[in-house]
Amino acid sequence: MKKAPGLLILSFSILITACSSRKAPAPIVEIYQGKTFRDVKKSSYSAHTYTVEKGDTLYTISWKSGQDYRDIAKLNGIRPPYNIFPGQRLTLKNSPRSIVKRSNNGTGLSSNSKSNQVVDPPKKQAYGKSNATVTKEVTTSSGSEFPSKIAAWLWPTKNTVTRGFSNTEHGNKGLDFNGSLGSPILATAAGKVVYTGDALRGYGKLVIVKHSDSFLSAYAHNDSILVKEQQWVRAGQKIATMGKSGSDTVKLHFEVRYKGQSIDPLRYLPKR
Known part of the structure; x- marks a missing residue:
């Protein structure tokens, strides 16, 4: 029992020696702060x-x-x-x-069907699955107030792409552009503004424009928003200015979605 204090002192000395012999700094765990557009x-x-x-x-x-x-x-x-x-x-x-x-009767084939596949499309829209073969959207609703096809796609800014699209699980789901504070941001195609605000954490001040029954585009990290919800905009119209809301640097994060699934905007934007 009398040797216990000596053992404690020896153990403590070994611990101090081990810590003092570390050449590299102690590892730091980075806490994810939700400062990217991916965070929800x-x-x-x-x-x-x-x-x-x-x-x-x-x-x-x-x-x-x-x-x-x-x-x-x-x-x-x-x-x-x-x-x-x-x-x-x-x-x-x-x-x-x-x-x-x-x-399927007589074919020997089978298919999976979800009970929520068939929905009557109302006049306001939003999103769901990607279709890799789609080049222009053809609507399925004859009563839609949106055009059956997207006539043209334009670049949302003249600035340089600094980060491209990635379809990996944690990849960039759009294009990032550099720029200066206040640079104009343009609607990539004609459509209706269906959302403006900063409710989506990580996107900052955001504008979402609906172009057809399935296509939408999003413009994130704006400094100022120049349009209102339910407002119709034309292709190339100035809808916002570039900023760094929800970001550490001034930039535009731009997404195109087809039925809710992120797709590479470069598939639709004209070659520069």
């Missing part, structure tokens, strides 16, 4: 649900979750004008048990 408030999500927060709209929820807003509306019995309220728990997609495997 994870606590609001589960595998198939989302809890509405202040400032959310069905469009912003669709944008964050990558789901078609029409599917979300149908799953939750929400009708136009799609009013939602903070604290409301929304189902984003059916559970795997709702997927039914059906066979």
Whole structure:
């Protein structure tokens, strides 16, 4: 029992010696601060649900979750004008048990079909799956107020691309452009402004423009927003100025989405 203090002193001396012999600095764990466009408030999500927060709209929820807003509306019995309220728990997609495997008579083939695939498209739209073969959007709704095709795509800025698109899990889901504070940001195509604001964490001041029943574009980190929701804009119209809201540097983060899925804008923008 009398040797215990000596053992403690010896152990402490060894620990001090080990620490003093370290040549490299102690490792630092970097805490993710949500300063990139990829960040969303994870606590609001589960595998198939989302809890509405202040400032959310069905469009912003669709944008964050990558789901078609029409599917979300149908799953939750929400009708136009799609009013939602903070604290409301929304189902984003059916559970795997709702997927039914059906066979085609006489073909020997089978396909997976989700019960929420067929939705009557209303006059306001949002997003859902990518289609790698799509070059121009042809709408499926004869009653849509949007054009059946996107006539032209324009660059949202004359500035240089500093970061390209990546389809990896944590890749850049659009294009990043450099620039100076106040540089003009232009609508990439004609359409209707469906969202302006800063409710999407990591995007800063954001503008989302709907171009057709399935195509949308987003312009993030703006300094000032020059358009209002529900306003129609023409291709090339100045809709915002470049800033660093939600970012450490002045830049434009630009995305194009087809039915909610991020796609490479370079597939549509004209060659420079």
